[in-house]
Amino acid sequence: MPKVTRHTLEPLHDTVIFAGGASFNVHRIIMCNCSIYFEALFCRHTACTRTHFAIPDVSAEVMEVIIDFAYTGSVTVTEDNVQQLFIAADFFIITDIVEACIKFVEENLTPENCIGVRRFAIFCPQLQHKAHFLLTNKFEEVVSSEEFLQLTWQELSDMLDSDDINVNEEKTVYEAIVRWIDHAPVHRTTYLAALLLKARLALCSIADIKSMMSNPYLRNNTQCVQIIINALQLKYRLLNATPPMTFCSNYTARPRLPNAVMFAIGGWCSTHVTNIIEVYDIRADYWLNITDHQESPRGCHGTVFHNGFIYCIGGSNGEDACNNMRKFDVKRCIWLEAAPMNHCRCYVSVAALGGFIYALGGFDGNRRLRTAERYRPEINQWSLIASMHDVRSDCGCAVFNNKIYICGGFNGKIVLQSCEFYCPKSNQWTRFADMRTRRSGNGVILYDSHIYVLGGYNGLSRLRSVEAYNPRTNEWHQRPCMSSFRSNFGIEVINNKLFVMGGYNGIDIKSFVEYYSAKTNKWSRACPMGTARCGVSCCVLSNYPNLKQYTMSRDSLPHLEGVQNLEESVRVHLQTPCTNQPDTNTDTESFSTGVLHLGPNPARCDTKIWKTLDPVDPCFLQGFVSWFGVAGLLCWGVAGREAKLVGRASSPNLLLVSKPVARLHTWTRLGRLA
Incomplete structure (x- = not known):
């Protein structure tokens, strides 16, 4: 049977629609079935006998797409028609087309077009929210787009005023302002001081602040000079504070919100296991305690973040090895029970890959394991996978190139030097080059396209050495040592820095935190955890909409008195510009x-x-x-x-x-x- 279309039924039409200079023969009953707008248009008492209708402000191309949808139930959304099609479909109250347009825009949302989408989606809060989230989260990429240059000064001011914009260095905000000014300096220099006030200049290095004065826009603007001097004054006051400070609640030194936070969950405190949960705010260099005291303590477990939940897997309750798993809903801040593993696993290695959560090796309370299993969240079920070549517990693993790499550990007799990786596609384990040093209680993580292995215990003493594996060459290379010896510590990567926290140094359990930057090839100190712990497990929550609840309140930061507020004088300047010389x-x-x-x-x-x-x-x-x-x-x-x-x-x-x-x-x- 031939397919029935609008054109095959055209001889039976009863109405003509005019739009964009074109005419379309249609059937009222089909158009009414598509949209209540057409039902109201055709069925009014004055329209019952009319056969010709003009639709204003809709192009012929868009009208044809809408009419074809009425007949076929399908619509083709393209980059060229999505904006006008969305507006027309919303006007005609055709929900299916509106949703198709929204889906198309969401799938094609990029840092290059998110500003335009945010403007366009003013009547679609869902889409506008996603565009705004991408804009703030990918601000450094947005600044390089052409759309950024078309912002009004008020739009840019509101954007820079937000704590939410994600920048690794505040200098990026200053550079964004200069780029915007450069696009039309004759008309935009008037707004320079007002925009410069929105930059948190005291968060920049002293060298960066000084270098700003080489910019002719700034050095020829008396108000900009004053803003920079105030920023330097505040910067020196922070450095000379006792103890030295990095930021405060004063606007010029108020840290922005992070786009990622790090959870440190459970662990051993001296003689007992704990349920303490601390969250690290990297921009404020602060640990926030969010412990739920109703939750059971857990140590030497594994932790991963997957699809809106933090999963805590296995470990020990202080007496026995566990096979249970709990998951934390980060949106609702509640703990939920999930399916238990097939085996009890303390000192377990865990990873998330391809929609599954993997639990590898460990100690069941009697013996070390080489078995492995994986969890499928959609059906809440664990299933066994191929066992490892070696029995191993008390080690770490990392994911790279769709494979899980596991290194070192303890087999019940000796500390291991061996390594292997798992390929889910073939369900096979494959050995790769041994580490340079035997390690158990070591940290393993993917960083800078290498598998990093840090610290641990070699059978004689705790270690602070670091080595990195290059999967492309199958070789290990030394990296700078940590400043402290540690085993059974937390490890994660956040904001392109490799963090290690807590652990045992052979004498004491530590709260000490430090991080390594591949860019500088150096280790630096960070704020210590509130509670010293070993056997602590960590995970990072990134690019998530409600991170603010897991960060330190910026208003609770110390406030420095005597810092000049230039906002009022700049506001007056915008109303009555004064000389730039x-x-x-x-x-x-x-x-x-x-x-x-x-x-x-x-x-x-x-x-x-x-x-x-x-x-x-x-x-x-x-x-x-x-x-x-x-x-x-x-x-x-x-x-x-x-x-x-x-x-x-x-x-x-x-x-x-x-x-x-x-x-x-x-x-x-x-x-x-x-």
Whole structure:
């Protein structure tokens, strides 16, 4: 039987629709069945006898797609028609087409188009939310798009004001502002100071803040100069605090929210197992305790995040090895029971791959295991897979290139040096190159395209050495050692840094946390956990919509008093722009002991260029004398308690020489050279 279409039924049509300069022969009953809009249009008492209807503001191409859908029930959404088709389908109340358009846009949502989608989807909260989430989460990529350059200054200001935008360095925000200004400098420099206020400049390094003054947009704008000076002042106050601080609740040094957090769950505390759960906020360098005291304690277990749940697998309750599994719903913050494993497994290695959760080896309370099994969340069921070549417990594993790599461990007699990987496709284990060192209680993780193995116990002592396996060459290479010896510790990668936390050093259980950066090839300290633990298991929750509830409240950070708020003066500037050139008339009455002031005549501007800068960084002053010399610079040097007038800069040729001692605000020598 031939397929029935609109065209095969055309001789039987009873209505004509006009749209976009074209006419379409249709059948009322079919169009009414498709949309209540057409039902209302055709069935009004004045329309019963009409046969011709004009549809305004709909192109002929879109109208044809909608009519074809009415006859066939199928629709083809393309990049060229999706926007107009969505608008028309929403107008005609054709839900199936609207949903098809939304699905198409969601599947094709990228950092390059998310700004446009967010504007377009103003009447579709679901789509707008997804576009906004991508915009904030992939901000560094969005900045490189063409759509970014088309933002209004208010849109950009609102975007930069958000704690949610994800940037590894705040310098990225400054660079985004400059890129936006560069696109149309004549019209956009007016908004520079207002936008610069939205950057958390005190989170940048001192070198980065100083380098900003080389930008002509900033150094020729008195308000921008003041903003940078305030940021430096706050930066030095943080560094000179006791103990030194990295950030505070003051806006200029307020850390943004992370796009990933790290959970550290359970473990052993001295003589007992614990149920403590701490979450690490990497941007605030802070551990947040979210322990549910109704949950049973667990140590030497495995933890993975999969599809909105954190799974805690096996381990020990302090007396026996366990086969049970609990899962934490991160959206609802509740614990749920899940199917138990086929075997009890303490010191188990776990991994998530291809929609399955794997549990490998371990200790069942009597013997070490080489068996392995995997869990399918959709049916809540465990099933056995091929056993490993070696019996092993107390080791780690990592996923790379759709394979699970497991390294080292303990077989009940000796500490192992051997390694093997599992291929789910073939259900087979394959050996690969042995490690350089025997290790049990070691950490194993994928980082920088290598399998990293860290620390552990070699049968004689705890280790701090690190080695990395290159799967492409089947070779192991040494990496810088950790600063502390540790075994049975937590390990994870977050924000391109490899973190290790807690563990046992052979004497004590530690709370100490450090991280390794492949970029710098160095280890650095991080905030220690609130509770010292070994046998702790960790996982990372990333790119998840409700991470804020697992972060430190930014309003609870310490607030530094005496930091100037420039927002009001910049707001006035936007309403009544003042000159972008620094004034050459210096107010010589605005100086005080121990501080540096540079200010234009108060009668000519509401705010001075320089306010109190304490502590003063002489290196910073040396870098900027040549520019400020044009405006006239009066420098005061402080030696002990005595303030001395050094001289007035009358030309850019003045060179300021100084050497900081003890504290940054002490100058030992200040002079002028030709």
